[in-house]
């Protein structure tokens with residue numbers, strides 16, 4: 001049975017383009033694979049707290065108080081969800097050229113030395129093996145080509161974070177120019193949905 005971890009990170013709830021695309025991909029897949037197990041996290045409605053000194057200490061060394069213990073327990077749970085999945089489906093809007101701070105917080109709790117990566121003499125090694133990720137990128141502007149492409153701190157950052165923990169089979173689906181008017185927005189979302197369905201079905205079938 002294929003296991004999917006779906007992560008939403010938009011702050012825009014019902015108005016969100018990435019939420020719409022994640023929902024569309026999941027519905028389509030679920031219709032074809034009713035037995036698939038899907039775990040969902042919505043970081044927009046249920047944010048992961050930003051790291052502070054207590055949380056970072058609890059993640060990086062043995063916790064010495066309840067606040068640190070709580071942070072470690074949350075990190076353990078989030079990592080367990082990743083380890084348990086065959087495929088990660090991540091909705092990632094562009095906010096101020098990068099990923100939403102909520103999604104960054106999620107990664108802050110996932111990247112743990114000795115657990116999801118380690119340093120070896122040959123360099124860093126990701127310890128989360130055998131997964132596939134499909135990432136939906138939504139943007140107001142155009143970054144996949146043209147003069148704005150150098151400002152894209154969203155896709156390269158996500159690729160680095162996922163690759164670093166060992167998830168190297170990553171497909172990006174982009175819905176761009178969403179701020180260029182309602183018609184363009186609708187067409188871009190429809191095109192991205194076709195792409196994500198085409199990407200996602202084989203990814204899940206391969207993991208089944």
Ligand SMILES: Cc1cc2nc3c(=O)[nH]c(=O)nc-3n(C[C@H](O)[C@H](O)[C@H](O)COP(=O)(O)O)c2cc1C
Pocket residue numbers: 010011012015016017018019092093094095096097098138139140141142178179
């Ligand atoms: C706080 C905020 C910052 C944004 N910053 C950018 C940006 O830097 N570049 C861009 O092309 N679009 C930007 N946008 C537009 C979003 O990328 C676009 O609305 C996209 O649909 C967001 O995905 P979502 O609808 O799933 O939240 C921003 C939107 C918000 C709300």
